[in-house]
Amino acid sequence: MNELPEVETMRSVLSRDLVGRQVKLATITVGKLVKPHKSAKEFRTALEGHAIKEAQRLGRNLIFLLDNGHRLVLNPGSGQILMAATAKVTKPKFTQLVISFDKVGELRLVDPKGDARAFVAKAPAEGEGEEISKFARLSVGGDGLALRKTISELADVGIDAIEDQIGxxxxxxxxxxxxxxxxxxxxxxxxxxxxxxxxxxxxxxxxxxxxxxxxxxxxxxxxxxxxxxxxxxxxxxxxxxxxxxxxxxxxxxxxxxxxxxxxxxxxxxxxxxxxxxxxxxxxxxxxxxxxxxxxxxxx
Ligand SMILES: [Zn+2]
CATH class of the missing domain: 1.10.8.50 (Helicase, Ruva Protein; domain 3)
Known part of the structure; x- marks a missing residue:
């Protein structure tokens, strides 16, 4: 199951290989995976051609900061995120999203139960931002609050043991x-x-x-x-x-x-x-x- 420790493990492993890499292509098999977007094309356009600057995490969400200031958010749900060296490696059944990069092969999101999600969050305009979780608001440090303010879809995520500091x-x-x-x-x-x-x-x-x-x-x-x-x-x-x-x-x-x-x-x-x-x-x-x-x- 993908809980905080498992997704943090993914973040740490992917940070090593994906930071500095440019997204070449994104292929989506099931449109509802990228539901916050009007279409799969909108998701692809926001992502393709951009380099990954940093790998972050909040709760069960993997977050990749892109060179245009937007963030790719991947929540694997009960599924799996896998790296393949080349496109020739057989894709597991229920591979619903493939993101290929320069030099490091491709990332695959396998989602048998259909509870994963993926979207690109734009940096909010000045003064924008959602009302963030009343519990997480108690945090006195860490990156959690800034991530909730930047990614409105994650505003409601509860206290994160690593990304929030709560005495x-x-x-x-x-x-x-x-x-x-x-x-x-x-x-x-x-x-x-x-x-x-x-x-x-x-x-x-x-x-x-x-x-x-x-x-x-x-x-x-x-x-x-x-x-x-x-x-x-x-x-x-x-x-x-x-x-x-x-x-x-x-x-x-x-x-x-x-x-x-x-x-x-x-x-x-x-x-x-x-x-x-x-x-x-x-x-x-x-x-x-x-x-x-x-x-x-x-x-
Ligand atoms: Zn006992």
């Missing part, structure tokens, strides 16, 4: 404003972006907090613990280049698998012994997700 006190303000269970707060994209079920469960285990605790009821010490775990788990998952399970494989654009699954403590470990207390890990299912935790370690 424990402001993190506490977010928690104290929510009456919902912790796991729902962490997996709400409007509040925190790119954590998903895996990282939310791991953060809560690391912080020793029961997923069904109400966010507003946490003590100051618990909030500080949760804040620390939030930053540590995301940083660790990036260090190990994302998580890949047998039934949910994940690779970077060159086919290299992530390895954070080796460090997973609770997610999908129902019935297996907890690494801290040996009690079996519990799973609780709701309509929207399965939550894994240790009943003994998570109060």
């Amino acid at each position: 424990w006190d402001r993190f506490a303000a977010v928690m104290r404003s929510r009456t919902t269970p912790l796991v729902e707060v962490l997996t709400d994209e409007r509040i925190f972006t790119g954590l998903g079920d895996i990282y939310a469960d791991e953060i809560l285990f690391s912080a020793g907090l029961h997923p069904n605790r109400s966010a507003e009821g946490l003590t100051t010490i618990e909030i500080r613990r949760l804040h620390r775990s939030f930053l540590e788990i995301v940083a660790d998952a990036i260090k190990h280049e994302g998580t890949a399970f047998e039934d949910a494989p994940w690779t970077d654009p060159y086919g290299k698998s992530g390895s954070y699954q080796k460090f997973i403590q609770v997610y999908k470990r129902e019935g297996l012994p907890c690494s801290q207390c040996r009690a079996p890990i519990t799973r609780v299912s709701t309509k929207t997700h399965d939550t894994y935790f240790c009943e003994k370690c998570q109060a």
